[in-house]
Amino acid sequence: MAGTTGTPPGGAGTPGTPRVLRAMNDRAALDLLLEHGPLSRTRIGKLTGLSKPTASQLLARLEAAGLVLATGTSEGRPGPNAQLYAVNPAAAYAAGLDVTPRRI
Template identity: 75%
Template sequence: MNERAALDLLTEHGALSRARLGALTGLSKPTVSQLLARLEAAGLVGSAGTSEGRPGPGARLYALRGEVAYVAALDVRPGRVRAAVADVTGAVLATHTLATPARPGPGGVAAQLTAALDGAA
């Protein structure tokens, strides 16, 4: 549950320090350090630099690794299909628009959707 809470916060807020993650979750510093170590070992989070703007050394920031999962979306309208592929952080990586005839050919609509997704991928 702690890991899920941390992933949700990293998704919502972007890069966070251990201290900020602890403050947002209410977890102790050792617990936050352990969960971040587990998430790093699993490849779900990684270092995102250091914080700036405060006196002293910057705190290490952690962020969700976008490449751990991808999503695809389709926008189907008369005359066209638009496909988009994004990473788990929501960053759109590619889009593809395919003009579609009023009467689909062999394979029908499924072939058009597949072609649009292939184009975006």
């Protein structure tokens, strides 16, 4: 029954719910990966202001959804190499349609 759990019929959640916050964090991470290229979990956390565990959880969600891929590791820094993540190029498609009064 819609509304009994605070979720509207479309299932998108209401502002401030954990579901909406997760979606916003996931989108922010995807935007950063598109803008900067491959990033580590730590770097995504710093750029978004999210904790390391939260950044790990969102990357796990995005990876499970096929939206990001582990692409290698960072090198040249002291300490262990960090796993890098990038947007999965096979996860996005675009289409165009030329619509005029006489044809499509």
